[in-house]
Amino acid sequence: MTGLMQGKRGLIMGLANDRSLAWGIAQKLGGAGAEMAFSYQ
Structure with missing residues (x-):
């Protein structure tokens, strides 16, 4: 999957800690x- 998102930008919302779904994404x-x-909040 390396490079699949190369050059793409995204906004990750709701990053609470290293156990959150947003962290995994x-x-x-x-x-x-x-x-x-x-x-984050």
Whole structure:
């Protein structure tokens, strides 16, 4: 899956901690080459 998201950007919302669903999504997207911005509470 490496490079699948290369050059893509995303906004990850609700990043609470390393056990949140948003964290897992961010890890997978980052591993695929995406650039991300985060929001949290």
